[in-house]
Amino acid sequence: MDQQEKETKQSEATEQAGTAEQTATTAQGGSKEVVIKIEHLSKSFGDNEVLKDITLDLYKGENLVVLGKSGTGKSVTIKCVVGLLEQDKGSLKVFDQEVLDLSEQELKELRIRIGFLFQSGALYDSMTVRENLEFPLRRVLKIKDTEEMTKRVEEILEGVGLPDAIDKMPSELSGGMRKRIGLARTMILKPEIMLYDEPTTGLDPITSKEISELILSMQKNYGISSIIITHDIACAKIVANRVLVMSEGEVIAEGTFDELEGSDDELISSFFK
Ligand SMILES: Nc1ncnc2c1ncn2[C@@H]1O[C@H](COP(=O)(O)OP(=O)(O)OP(=O)(O)O)[C@@H](O)[C@H]1O
Numbered sequence: 450m451d452q453q454e455k456e457t458k459q460s461e462a463t464e465q466a467g468t469a470e471q472t473a474t475t476a477q478g479g480s481k482e483v484v485i486k487i488e489h490l491s492k493s494f495g496d497n498e499v500l501k502d503i504t505l506d507l508y509k510g511e512n513l514v515v516l517g518k519s520g521t522g523k524s525v526t527i528k529c530v531v532g533l534l535e536q537d538k539g540s541l542k543v544f545d546q547e548v549l550d551l552s553e554q555e556l557k558e559l560r561i562r563i564g565f566l567f568q569s570g571a572l573y574d575s576m577t578v579r580e581n582l583e584f585p586l587r588r589v590l591k592i593k594d595t596e597e598m599t600k601r602v603e604e605i606l607e608g609v610g611l612p613d614a615i616d617k618m619p620s621e622l623s624g625g626m627r628k629r630i631g632l633a634r635t636m637i638l639k640p641e642i643m644l645y646d647e648p649t650t651g652l653d654p655i656t657s658k659e660i661s662e663l664i665l666s667m668q669k670n671y672g673i674s675s676i677i678i679t680h681d682i683a684c685a686k687i688v689a690n691r692v693l694v695m696s697e698g699e700v701i702a703e704g705t706f707d708e709l710e711g712s713d714d715e716l717i718s719s720f721f722k
């Protein structure tokens with residue numbers, strides 16, 4: 450999808466965020482286009498065999514939640530997707546391109562199409578919100594036109610529900626607001642894929658719910674395909690079209706939230722308690 454199509458889609462989408470399942474029907478429209486394809490991925494750090502055999506598909510327009518115990522390799526998996534880490538074996542394709550085979554320039558171009566919300570989501574404390582948001586526009590997209598930048602900044606702040614924060618310093622914002630601005634800073638590049646690593650960690654339940662609903666509205670309004678790694682079951686319930694459970698470097702279950710929550714397998718259902 451090119452930029453203009455995306456912008457048209459975005460302005461057409463006027464409905465309130467519903468449930469993830471409703472969104473999936475419209476977003477996927479019955480098609481099963483794969484945007485990330487991971488097959489038999491393995492990765493060790495010295496003697497530490499972290500990923501043993503990971504196989505997963507991310508479909509266009511879906512929210513895929515990944516659950517799993519701490520240290521099981523969730524973050525390592527998505528770091529391989531953006532080429533921050535290299536797998537030892539197996540195949541990892543994004544938009545049909547084998548990530549390991551990409552040149553530095555191709556990897557750079559791919560990364561613009563993928564937004565990565567890190568576990569910390571840090572903002573530059575010495576810059577205003579506006580400057581934080583302009584930074585990736587200047588650095589990554591090489592935009593110099595100030596009007597164009599202001600337009601984009603205002604639009605994305607509207608998108609995350611914080612239009613009045615534009616001239617604030619990060620220190621003046623609450624934790625939840627900072628997360629929103631962190632998300633805005635990633636979203637301002639209009640990625641086609643979003644990778645969220647623990648987007649609600651450290652937030653109170655109400656703010657977590659707001660962030661979860663924001664993830665849902667990003668899917669709905671921008672048609673983004675996302676992987677959401679989380680320990681927050683309430684968040685998973687709100688955002689997930691599909692859930693994967695990882696354990697000791699392997700995918701041990703896949704299904705809808707309701708299917709896995711009701712699983713007879715104690716290990717799997719234990720993640721939902
Ligand atoms: N760059 C690295 N060098 C060496 N070991 C690493 C590196 N990155 C991750 N690991 C190891 O890989 C394992 C999996 O880490 P990972 O961060 O993927 O876990 P996780 O499933 O995301 O856990 P959490 O839920 O706590 O975030 C851990 O044992 C970790 O120490």
Ligand SMILES: [Mg+2]
Binds near residue numbers: 524525
């Ligand atoms: Mg992690």
